[in-house]
Amino acid sequence: GLGVQVARQAPPAPQAGPELQVRRLVVAAAVVDDLGAPRRLLAARRSRPAALAGRWELPGGKAEPGESPEQALHRELREELGVRVQLGAELPAADPAGWPLAPTLVMRVWWARLVDGDPRPLEDHDELRWLGADAWESVDWLAGDLPVVRALLAAR
Numbered sequence: 001g002l003g004v005q006v007a008r009q010a011p012p013a014p015q016a017g018p019e020l021q022v023r024r025l026v027v028a029a030a031v032v033d034d035l036g037a038p039r040r041l042l043a044a045r046r047s048r049p050a051a052l053a054g055r056w057e058l059p060g061g062k063a064e065p066g067e068s069p070e071q072a073l074h075r076e077l078r079e080e081l082g083v084r085v086q087l088g089a090e091l092p093a094a095d096p097a098g099w100p101l102a103p104t105l106v107m108r109v110w111w112a113r114l115v116d117g118d119p120r121p122l123e124d125h126d127e128l129r130w131l132g133a134d135a136w137e138s139v140d141w142l143a144g145d146l147p148v149v150r151a152l153l154a155a156r
């Protein structure tokens, strides 16, 4: 019967064809300051591309081939904000590959604290904001970042 036929159909092998879409890794940081208790979270407002401009994100970007995720995150924070950070624990995602952003993008997120530099919007952002303890959800986060921010709130 039909049920048997369906059950016997092998799932397509992931490496089978050109339709496979490799997901690019995006790394981002939940930069918090330890000075106030409870802590403030650094949010960055995107200035580009137009479709994302004005929405807020955790600073970060795509890992390049050959970079570890942590190396990529240090590089992105240096380029985008002009800071050096110390990375803490990774925020665990339901999928160990990370937080889904899009069919082709998955994001991994680390807690971080500043060790050098005052964050400035050097690239891709037009505003930075330290969100106070009760205000972590007060900005218009990118859709993919909102569940991450909620998990950060639950974990802090």
Ligand code: CDP
Binding pocket: 026, 028, 052, 057, 058, 059, 060, 061, 062, 063, 101, 105, 107, 124, 142, 144, 145
């Ligand atoms: O600068 P780079 O091309 O390395 O990466 P990006 O443009 O900062 O990030 C790549 C994509 O990841 C963006 O188009 C965003 O859609 C997404 N992203 C996100 O959703 N949330 C973040 N916190 C960072 C990036």
